[in-house]
Amino acid sequence: MEAGEDCCVKVAVHVRPLIADEKLQGCKDCVTVVPGKPQVQIGAHSFTFDHVYGSTGSPSSAMFEECVAPLIDGLFQGYNATVLAYGQTGSGKTYTMGTGFRDGCQQIGIIPQVMNALFSKIGTLKHQIDFQLHVSFIEILKEEVRDLLDPSSMGKPETTNGHAGKMASPGKPPIQIRETSNGVITLAGSTEVSVATLKEMAACLEQGSLSRATGSTNMNNQSSRSHAIFTITLEQMRKLNMPSDNCLNDTMNEEYLCAKLHLVDLAGSERAKRTGSDGLRFKEGVHINKGLLALGNVISALGDEKKRKEGVHVPYRDSKLTRLLQDSLGGNSRTVMIACISPADINAEETLNTLKYANRARNIQNKPVDGSTYIVKTDAVKRSLPMTESEYPMSETVLQRKTEEAAMATKRLKELLEARKTSSRDTSGSNEKSLQRWLDHELEVMVKEHEVRFEYEKQSEVRAALAEELAMLKQVNEFAAKGVSPPRKNGFARASSMSPNARMSRIASLENMLSISSNSLVAMASQLSEAEERERAFSNRGRWNQLRSMGEAKNLLQYMFNSVADARCQLWEKDMEVREMKDQIKELVGLLRQSEMKRKEVEKELKVREQAVGPTLATPPSGDSPNLSKQNAEDMKGAISPASMPVPKQLKYTPGIANGWVRESAAFLDQGRSMVPIGQLSMKKLAILGQSSGKLWRWKRSHHQWLLQFKWKWQKPWRLSELIRHSDETMIRSKPRSQALPRIRQ
Numbered sequence: 001m002e003a004g005e006d007c008c009v010k011v012a013v014h015v016r017p018l019i020a021d022e023k024l025q026g027c028k029d030c031v032t033v034v035p036g037k038p039q040v041q042i043g044a045h046s047f048t049f050d051h052v053y054g055s056t057g058s059p060s061s062a063m064f065e066e067c068v069a070p071l072i073d074g075l076f077q078g079y080n081a082t083v084l085a086y087g088q089t090g091s092g093k094t095y096t097m098g099t100g101f102r103d104g105c106q107q108i109g110i111i112p113q114v115m116n117a118l119f120s121k122i123g124t125l126k127h128q129i130d131f132q133l134h135v136s137f138i139e140i141l142k143e144e145v146r147d148l149l150d151p152s153s154m155g156k157p158e159t160t161n162g163h164a165g166k167m168a169s170p171g172k173p174p175i176q177i178r179e180t181s182n183g184v185i186t187l188a189g190s191t192e193v194s195v196a197t198l199k200e201m202a203a204c205l206e207q208g209s210l211s212r213a214t215g216s217t218n219m220n221n222q223s224s225r226s227h228a229i230f231t232i233t234l235e236q237m238r239k240l241n242m243p244s245d246n247c248l249n250d251t252m253n254e255e256y257l258c259a260k261l262h263l264v265d266l267a268g269s270e271r272a273k274r275t276g277s278d279g280l281r282f283k284e285g286v287h288i289n290k291g292l293l294a295l296g297n298v299i300s301a302l303g304d305e306k307k308r309k310e311g312v313h314v315p316y317r318d319s320k321l322t323r324l325l326q327d328s329l330g331g332n333s334r335t336v337m338i339a340c341i342s343p344a345d346i347n348a349e350e351t352l353n354t355l356k357y358a359n360r361a362r363n364i365q366n367k368p369v370d371g372s373t374y375i376v377k378t379d380a381v382k383r384s385l386p387m388t389e390s391e392y393p394m395s396e397t398v399l400q401r402k403t404e405e406a407a408m409a410t411k412r413l414k415e416l417l418e419a420r421k422t423s424s425r426d427t428s429g430s431n432e433k434s435l436q437r438w439l440d441h442e443l444e445v446m447v448k449e450h451e452v453r454f455e456y457e458k459q460s461e462v463r464a465a466l467a468e469e470l471a472m473l474k475q476v477n478e479f480a481a482k483g484v485s486p487p488r489k490n491g492f493a494r495a496s497s498m499s500p501n502a503r504m505s506r507i508a509s510l511e512n513m514l515s516i517s518s519n520s521l522v523a524m525a526s527q528l529s530e531a532e533e534r535e536r537a538f539s540n541r542g543r544w545n546q547l548r549s550m551g552e553a554k555n556l557l558q559y560m561f562n563s564v565a566d567a568r569c570q571l572w573e574k575d576m577e578v579r580e581m582k583d584q585i586k587e588l589v590g591l592l593r594q595s596e597m598k599r600k601e602v603e604k605e606l607k608v609r610e611q612a613v614g615p616t617l618a619t620p621p622s623g624d625s626p627n628l629s630k631q632n633a634e635d636m637k638g639a640i641s642p643a644s645m646p647v648p649k650q651l652k653y654t655p656g657i658a659n660g661w662v663r664e665s666a667a668f669l670d671q672g673r674s675m676v677p678i679g680q681l682s683m684k685k686l687a688i689l690g691q692s693s694g695k696l697w698r699w700k701r702s703h704h705q706w707l708l709q710f711k712w713k714w715q716k717p718w719r720l721s722e723l724i725r726h727s728d729e730t731m732i733r734s735k736p737r738s739q740a741l742p743r744i745r746q
């Protein structure tokens with residue numbers, strides 16, 4: 001960019017490498033930079049910018065020279081300039097700008113390089129020109145402007161919510177963005193520090209950076225929660241060497257120039273939900289989204305500014321940030337936007353949104369590329385890593401199902417979006433019907449978008465678990481290679497019990513799954529971004545532009561009312577079902593506890609009995625106790641031996657099993673404390689049993705019916721019934737009986 005050149009916003013994309021956290025989550029690199037071209041591809045999307053740095057693009061070290069150094073030159077000629085870092089949280093804005101002076105270590109970044117270049121140029125020119133430098137450093141947090149260089153709020157500790165304690169001090173009026181009568185935007189009340197050396201300027205940057213509001217989010221544990229603007233004002237007094245013999249005033253031979261360089265690190269542009277922030281942080285979600293909006297406004301402001309130059313009256317957008325930035329965007333200003341992106345597939349949606357915004361800023365046409373490259377890559381990955389028969393076939397199947405579900409939802413969303421693209425309103429049939437179809441379609445898009453987003457979150461979780469397992473297996477392999485035993489933790493124990501071959505095949509299988517998962521995530525992100533983009537455009541035009549008359553509006557309103565009423569009734573029914581299920585679970589848990597208590601009681605009783613009966617059984621029958629032995633033998637005759645009642649190996653539903661179990665299960669009678677099969681009890685005993693454990697029996701019957709009803713819908717209660725059955729069986733096969741039986745046979 002040459003000084004004086006008619007300029008528009010230059011956009012440079014900075015792709016950072018995958019960071020440790022992303023690697024741990026098993027993220028794949030989903031961003032491709034076309035070598036030798038400033039083009040970025042993600043999924044089937046392709047974007048062209050002025051520059052692309054990082055990944056296989058130009059080296060990041062070239063960014064300053066190519067994008068920012070020309071702005072510094074312009075500054076010396078009186079041109080204002082802005083360098084704007086934009087992108088989702090954790091995409092590298094602070095790193096790129098170099099505003100992250102944390103823990104006493106200075107990062108390499110644009111601002112430190114700007115300062116170096118500035119002072120080196122001043123060094124060469126200082127004999128001809130008088131320079132004055134000032135810096136200000138402010139942050140905009142929730143529409144509030146804070147002075148990061150305010151000496152009275154320096155060094156205050158962070159509050160518990162992670163925000164630095166640097167509210168405007170009492171007595172000091174808050175900073176206000178004002179517009180002067182000639183339309184210049186000024187910051188009233190901000191500290192302007194006069195600096196004479198590089199060290200002094202660096203100290204200002206460092207102090208301000210430390211005062212910035214940061215907090216930890218799921219995506220960046222040192223996330224900047226505000227827009228930060230570091231402004232350098234350069235004033236020059238040039239002595240003009242105009243030969244003059246007359247008595248002209250000295251000032252006539254001097255030229256005064258003043259230019260500002262705004263270095264802006266915008267707050268992350270992510271959706272609030274993904275930050276995982278809550279409480280105070282959750283409220284900030286509004287603000288975070290405003291980060292995105294702010295940029296949208298700034299970009300729109302560029303268009304506005306152009307129109308104003310053409311003489312069209314365009315009102316200024318009422319945003320402090322926008323107003324402030326408009327100051328540098330208009331007139332003689334140059335703007336470079338550095339759109340920071342993460343290459344991780346988990347961030348694909350936000351990355352796409354960033355690229356779309358950045359593309360809007362540059363206002364160029366996309367160069368669509370054939371999407372087959374992406375598909376071929378996916379197939380190639382699948383071919384090179386064939387599905388192996390692993391020891392965990394189930395997980396490959398938790399992934400296949402999820403991927404299929406996700407693919408179906410994504411496909412449907414795509415179809416819906418495309419249908420909407422071709423015709424916004426199906427005009428076949430009556431007007432009323434066509435409007436109703438249109439509304440149904442709109443609602444279906446919304447629901448599908450919601451579903452795809454849900455699948456996206458699920459897929460991310462599954463992927464994180466796969467990555468964790470993969471990392472563990474690899475670690476176990478490393479331990480094995482060194483001959484060291486792995487830590488005695490749950491996962492490690494299982495992984496180290498596997499044979500080396502099984503481990504290797506599992507690793508290959510996991511890598512394959514991660515690739516599939518990654519492709520699925522990118523495909524979903526692509527449609528989600530598409531849906532969001534359309535929604536934005538659609539809401540701008542106005543969803544209800546479809547309606548042409550009051551009559552149409554009333555009819556549609558009636559239709560909507562009916563749909564909502566219907567949906568609410570269904571919701572109520574589902575609610576009732578859920579409540580019933582909850583009650584049943586409560587009952588089951590109560591019964592489980594009761595059953596457990598009874599089991600313990602019986603065990604205790606058996607021990608007591610064993611102690612009492614033991615000596616008699618131990619002595620060979622002497623004739624004085626034949627009845628007792630006989631009684632015991634009778635009691636035990638029907639007792640179920642382990643062989644007669646095998647433990648079911650799988651938690652598998654078998655119709656009728658619950659009834660069979662009820663019929664054959666042993667019952668315990670308080671009277672005599674002996675255990676007999678229920679089928680052998682007399683009617684009288686059954687009546688007693690009915691009184692004492694009838695509730696359990698009744699439950700078992702209803703539980704069976706309930707299982708039939710919900711057998712495939714809900715798995716957990718089924719496990720519960722298995723647990724109850726298992727505990728009863730354990731009780732039946734308790735140790736004393738197996739010891740007593742052989743002796744009775746004698």
Ligand SMILES: Nc1ncnc2c1ncn2[C@@H]1O[C@H](COP(=O)(O)OP(=O)(O)OP(=O)(O)O)[C@@H](O)[C@H]1O
Nearest residue numbers: 016088089090091092093094095220223224267268
């Ligand atoms: N080019 C890069 N090379 C290596 N690591 C990087 C790069 N860019 C960013 N990182 C690392 O990524 C993490 C997030 O970066 P950074 O804090 O700059 O993101 P951010 O976009 O400013 O996030 P936020 O909006 O939440 O403040 C940091 O750990 C940082 O060191």
